[in-house]
């Protein structure tokens with residue numbers, strides 16, 4: 001019973017922060033990036049609600065996943081792609097972990113690749129999390145997802161594991177449903193882009209703040225080193 005109550009209160013927190021992000025940062029006539037995940041879904045819901053009530057008009061939205069696209073279509077939110085609208089006023093999305101320097105782990109829901117492309121095009125990037133996502137160092141609390149191509153994926157996983165900055169981390173191929181990092185199937189999870197995801201499990205002794213070099217070494221994903229000075233990034237949490 002308590003876990004149901006806790007989940008309900010966490011959903012309420014997600015709804016509050018998702019709705020507030022839209023109320024505070026989305027104006028009529030803007031182009032917005034719509035994130036993916038259970039928290040971002042509340043922001044998408046709020047955009048649809050305000051379009052329906054007439055509080056918002058002339059919105060163009062860029063979804064970061066097929067499932068966000070489908071949710072937005074169901075709400076009547078006008079959609080486009082970066083091919084026609086690559087200058088976004090704001091993007092709103094959740095995160096799996098946030099460290100004190102506002103570096104993020106994203107991709108727990110399998111959408112990291114498109115999220116990163118869309119959210120890097122936004123003048124302002126609003127990250128909405130509940131306090132359970134806050135951490136001292138990325139990685140030990142949540143495996144860091146990296147999207148890789150299926151071609152010779154075991155070789156790629158060995159290459160990732162061999163990166164000096166990732167010594168001691170265990171790359172695990174995501175199996176089953178791509179929308180979570182739980183093993184709920186026997187086949188590799190497939191992203192919207194037809195790729196695989198490797199979840200990097202690291203030890204408490206190796207927070208991945210040092211992993212920026214891994215990303216610099218041709219990592220395809222991994223931690224988002226968005227520094228505090230990144231004027232675009234605003235992180236709200238309850």
Ligand SMILES: O=C[C@H](O)[C@H](O)[C@H](O)COP(=O)(O)O
Pocket residue numbers: 035036037038039040093094095096105106107108109110111112115
């Ligand atoms: O791939 C999915 C995204 O990175 C999500 O924003 C992230 O996983 C957080 O999702 P949630 O709000 O459901 O915890």
